[in-house]
Amino acid sequence: MRRSRSTPRKGWEEKVExxxxxxxxxxxxxxxxxxxxxxxVHYVFEMDEVLALEEVVEELHRMCLEVVEHVVTTGRYxxxxxxxxxxxxxxxxxxxxxxxxYGRFDLRYDGTxxxxxxxxxxxxxxxxxxxxxxQWYWLQDVYPDDDQWNSIHERLVARWKEILPRLGAGPAHFxxxxxxxxxxxxxxxxxxxxxxxxxxxPGIAIAMEDVGWNPxxxxxxxxxxxxxxxxxxxxxxxxxxxxxxxxxIPGTPMSxxxxxxxxxxxxxxxxxxxxxxxxxxxxxLPTYLNTPSNLTSYVQKPLLGREGASMRLxxxxxxxxxxxxxxxxxxxxFQEFCPLPEFDGQHPVIGAWxxxxxxxxxxxxxxxxxxxxxxxxxxxxRIPL
Numbered sequence: 001m002r003r004s005r006s007t008p009r010k011g012w013e014e015k016v017e018x019x020x021x022x023x024x025x026x027x028x029x030x031x032x033x034x035x036x037x038x039x040x041v042h043y044v045f046e047m048d049e050v051l052a053l054e055e056v057v058e059e060l061h062r063m064c065l066e067v068v069e070h071v072v073t074t075g076r077y078x079x080x081x082x083x084x085x086x087x088x089x090x091x092x093x094x095x096x097x098x099x100x101x102y103g104r105f106d107l108r109y110d111g112t113x114x115x116x117x118x119x120x121x122x123x124x125x126x127x128x129x130x131x132x133x134x135q136w137y138w139l140q141d142v143y144p145d146d147d148q149w150n151s152i153h154e155r156l157v158a159r160w161k162e163i164l165p166r167l168g169a170g171p172a173h174f175x176x177x178x179x180x181x182x183x184x185x186x187x188x189x190x191x192x193x194x195x196x197x198x199x200x201x202p203g204i205a206i207a208m209e210d211v212g213w214n215p216x217x218x219x220x221x222x223x224x225x226x227x228x229x230x231x232x233x234x235x236x237x238x239x240x241x242x243x244x245x246x247x248x249i250p251g252t253p254m255s256x257x258x259x260x261x262x263x264x265x266x267x268x269x270x271x272x273x274x275x276x277x278x279x280x281x282x283x284x285l286p287t288y289l290n291t292p293s294n295l296t297s298y299v300q301k302p303l304l305g306r307e308g309a310s311m312r313l314x315x316x317x318x319x320x321x322x323x324x325x326x327x328x329x330x331x332x333x334f335q336e337f338c339p340l341p342e343f344d345g346q347h348p349v350i351g352a353w354x355x356x357x358x359x360x361x362x363x364x365x366x367x368x369x370x371x372x373x374x375x376x377x378x379x380x381x382r383i384p385l
Contacts, residue, residue, distance in 0.1 A: 001045050001111030003343040008039050009141055019134050020191060023183040034377050037130065039138055043348065043364055043381040049111065050149045050383060056115050056283055057105055057352045057359040063281075064120060065357075067273045068094055068264045079289060080269045081303055081330035086241050089250060090261050098259035099163040101232075102128075102156065102360075105352040106372070110341035114282040117274075118335075118349065119301075123258050123266035124234050126184055127351055127378060128152070129191045131363030135380035147383040149362050153195065155355035160199035162356070167255045168229025171202040173222060175233040178207050189234045196232070208235045213248050220245075220254060232257040237266065238304050268303045268333045285336040292334040299335045302327035308373035313337060323371055340370065347372075348379075 009015060016037050071077060072094050077087045104125035109115040132152035139148045174193040176185040193203035204222065211228065212221045220228045233240075237260055240246045249260075264270065271287040278284060292298045292314075300312040302325070309325025315337065340347035348366040352359065367376040 001043060001049060001109065003041060003346070003348075004044050005041055006039065006142060009138070012037075012039060015137070015141075016134050019137055020129050020187060021134050022187050032375060036377055037134065038377040038379050039142075041344075041346075041379050043343075043379065045149065045381060045383050047147075047383055047385075053107075053109070053115060053350075053352065053362075054149075054359040057107075057354060058357070060105060060117055060120075060283060061103070061354050061357060061359075063274060063278055064122070064265050064270065067270060067277060068261055070273065070277060071264050072261075076273075079273065080264060080267045082263060082267075083241060085247075086260070086263070090263060093259045094261040098256070098261065099166050100259055100262060101159055101163070101257050101355065103258075103262075103265065103354045104128075104363075105354065107350040107352055108338055108340055109350050115350070116285050116338050117271075117283055118285075119268060120265055120270060121351075123262045124236050125351075125353075126188050126234075127363050127365065128188050128353075130378045131351065131353060131361055132156070133191070135363065135378075138380045139382055143382050145385060147385050148381065149383060150360075152353050152355065152361045155358065155360045156192075156195040157199045159356045160196045160201055164199065164201060167201070168253070170227075170229050171204050172196055172230035172232055172257075173204045173206050173211075173228045175206050175208045175211060175231060175235060177235055178209050185234045189232070192232055192234075201230075208233060211245070213245050218248075218252065220248070220252060228254060230255040230257065236304075236306075237263045268301050268305065269331075271335055272333055285338055287333050287335040289333055290331050295334060295336050297337040299337050300332050301335060302332055303330040308371040311371060313370060321370065323373065340372075349376075 021037060072091050103120060103122035105120050106118040107115045108118055136148060136150055139146060174189045176189045180186060193205060197203050206222050210223050214221045222228055231254060269289060272289045275284055275287045297316040298314055302310045305327040308323055310327035311323045313321040340349060346366040346368060348364050349372045351363040353361050364379050364381055365372055365376040366379055
């Protein structure tokens with residue numbers, strides 16, 4: 001793994017926008033001189049390390065599924081702060097094997113030592129279009145003779161075809177939230193709808209705020225009073241179950257993408273349970289619930305935090321750094337602080353995608369700071385052949 005410089009394509013802004021990356025001008029803080037999509041640099045991987053990383057990602061995913069089984073079997077929902085009334089829904093969903101679609105691991109990797117799992121975005125991961133489509137077209141334009149760790153699009157379409165028989169009849173609805181001011185979520189869910197339609201599943205776009213409940217029919221409906229039989233949402237499960245209409249979920253015959261059992265994997269307490277079940281695993285970092293235990297250098301993360309908010313970094317010498325945010329009411333995890341690697345003054349995080357249960361590709365975000373947040377930039381990668 002190495003960082004390399006390259007000349008941006010002429011008119012690259014229009015090119016990435018033509019591939020659907022419409023929010024790159026609006027989502028990135030205006031005071032930053034570096035663009036969100038930055039093709040002036042890229043990372044180069046050798047095939048052997050990609051193959052090794054693929055195995056790591058799939059092993060981590062299998063371990064995460066073992067955590068779900070552990071929680072369902074032992075009833076340890078309290079570790080994750082999951083409400084009591086939601087626990088039976090998770091158990092039923094898991095026992096039915098409600099189909100899941102995708103997720104993204106965030107990994108620390110420097111090209112030498114073992115990759116370390118930082119967290120798993122298993123319910124509402126973003127940076128999908130950049131990883132799947134945008135960087136692929138960059139590769140075709142700039143390095144057409146090289147390869148890329150990227151089968152995301154093909155695997156998404158194939159997975160939709162697999163789960164089609166499990167879905168309700170009629171079109172699937174694809175929901176975002178009106179609270180998305182940047183357009184990133186609208187763009188991401190629109191891409192998800194595109195992959196489903198390519199698989200033969202017609203789609204209807206809807207804002208989550210426009211999802212209604214018809215008490216006489218006992219069904220969720222859209223603005224045309226059409227029953228929602230399948231809902232693919234870019235809206236966290238913890239928000240859904242905390243809202244009044246969430247209480248109408250039990251007994252409603254609707255397919256959810258992602259399924260409610262993904263609540264276990266979209267919670268930072270997952271890191272605690274992984275370390276408990278697989279202590280000393282080379283791809284995990286020691287992590288504890290609501291206490292740093294014996295850690296002298298650690299990152300304090302809220303159970304349900306997003307975009308690097310409400311975090312605290314404590315170093316062994318007593319130094320401390322905090323990020324702004326309002327998360328943390330449910331509690332925190334304390335994960336051993338393993339500084340991100342540095343390449344030319346930048347710190348990359350590898351977002352490793354899983355579609356169904358298989359590794360599908362990566363996207364790389366990097367920042368000058370120690371926390372990957374909305375100031376980070378996305379950079380492409382390639383594999384020389």
